[in-house]
Amino acid sequence: MDVLMGDLVLLQDEVNPVMSALLDNGLDVTALHNHFFWDEPRMFYMHVHGHGKPADLAQKVKPALDLIGRNTQRQPAPPAPAATPASTLDTAKIAQIVGTQGEQSGAVYKITIGRDDLKVAEMGAPINARMGLNTWAAFVGTNENAVVAGDVAMVGNEVTPVLKTLRKNGLDVVAIHHHMTDTRPAIYFLHYWGMGPADKLATAFRAALGELGKAKTSTTTAK
DSSP: OEEEEEEEEEEGGGHHHHHHHHHHTTOEEEEEEOSOSSOSSOEEEEEEEEEEOHHHHHHHHHHHHHHTTSOOSOOOOOOOOOOOOGGGSOHHHHHHHHTSOOEEETTEEEEEEEOTTOOEEETTEEEOGGGTOEEEEEEEEOSSSEEEEEEEEEOGGGHHHHHHHHHHTTOEEEEEEOSOSSOSSOOEEEEEEEEEOHHHHHHHHHHHHTTTTOSOOOOOOOO
């Protein structure tokens, strides 16, 4: 049993196709970040991890490597929907799909869900939803053409299932990171973004929520 660990350097439009190729072939994505400010074109760094026989690992990573540099012509960013009144989104339908009511602030409808199933503390202080231990989705636009952006708080064994679910539902992952150190259990956060019909975006968010809390995790207070 050998271990594969590495760092892939990607253009912005390569990030999510490469991530899907890694996940679909049984490898884990453990981080996504940048190294620079104001770089042109923008570069992102993706950490990959796996274990198995060396030849098998090479076969698993090759489809992702084959996507790098295939199309060096930068794709234009998708147009954002025009700013619209808050009432253009069917927020009742979004809440019904997600299973949780949200809050309206101007044109933005945001649903925030705490991780009450996790008991987390740092230096003796409880870390709760108000302190950032939450998962959220913010919707803006129209029912036909909306944008969603959000954050998912996860324990380690939830990261890969959530990544797979987001990608299979057409949402882009834009960052994987930590907010806190020395917590037990360790909490991982990812930022995602998507564009499309509001009900489709809400369904994708609900699918990711379904991957949280499946496995009971023993928690202790960080020292």
